[in-house]
Amino acid sequence: MRFYDESMGAGRPVVFLPGAGWPGRQGLIIGELMAKTRLFAMLDLPGYGRSQGTVASASDRAVADWLVSYLDAQGWPSAHVVGHSLGGYVALTLAYYYPERTDSLTLLDVGPMKVPRWHSQPGIFGYVVPFLSLAERIVGVAGLARMLNGLDSGNAQEPLEIRMQQYVDKGVYRLSDHRYLALALDYEPQLDVGGLTLLFAMYRSDLPRLLQRVRVPTLLVYATRPSGSPSIQERIQKAVGRALARNPNLESLAVNGGHYVHWMESGVAQAIVRHIDKLDSGPPH
Secondary structure, eight states: OOOOEEEEEOSSEEEEEOOTTOOGGGGHHHHHHHTTTSEEEEEOOBTSSSBOSOOSSSSHHHHHHHHHHHHHHHTOSOEEEEEETHHHHHHHHHHHHOGGGEEEEEEESOSSSOOOTTOOOTGGGGGTHHHHHHHHHHHOSGGGGGGGGGOOOSGGGSOHHHHHHHHHHTTSOOOSOTHHHHHHHTSOOOOOHHHHHHHHHHHHOOHHHHHHHOOSOEEEEEEOOTTSOHHHHHHHHHHHHHHHHHOTTEEEEEESSOSOGGGTOTHHHHHHHHHHHTTOOSSOO
């Protein structure tokens, strides 16, 4: 199994895992701050990035095992893990099954709520996840491979400047420094058969149950979605409140924006660094 990451800095390791459809460098804004005192590794997801190999099965434990394999390959007994969306789910499974390998957990807009039955992933794929999930149970992942060619968003054919402006217009990105978005869009992962297993695992997982039982220090950064309906905002607040009430290892940070919380305001990256700073003491592992 081969892993693709981009690393910066030196010291105790921090691993960043991106959302679906993004490379590891989606976390660069965090990495530039973190790399002043630590090794920051931006890891591509399997089957949805440049990391080779697949998750063994569509289960939480198999996802955690994949990330443990990465830590083992690097020779790291443990690491801080930071993940956005799908990458946050991967990080959450590690903290749940392997707390001894997890120095801390930072979840970026994922965890308190179950994945909606009609969860929207990039492009047309998000609208057919329920059907593909059922089909996978019947015919297996390999039987779905031929369907992937028709599931691209087509956005990758547009010039970089146009794609960047589309993400800004959609409210995905609100920072004044657009180089983070430009570098993230320089490589847009294409979903393959291996990525299906990872997506199905998250789709079937009970994320709030995992979060409730995590026993490592966890920072939950969540979007308040001010442009959403009052009912959505209320569900978010209730879900976060339940998570905090049931797990004393959690602390939260509300971000006035949408799903891409680390791209909403620069202070989010600084808060993540502070969260990890206060936990670290002593020499590197």
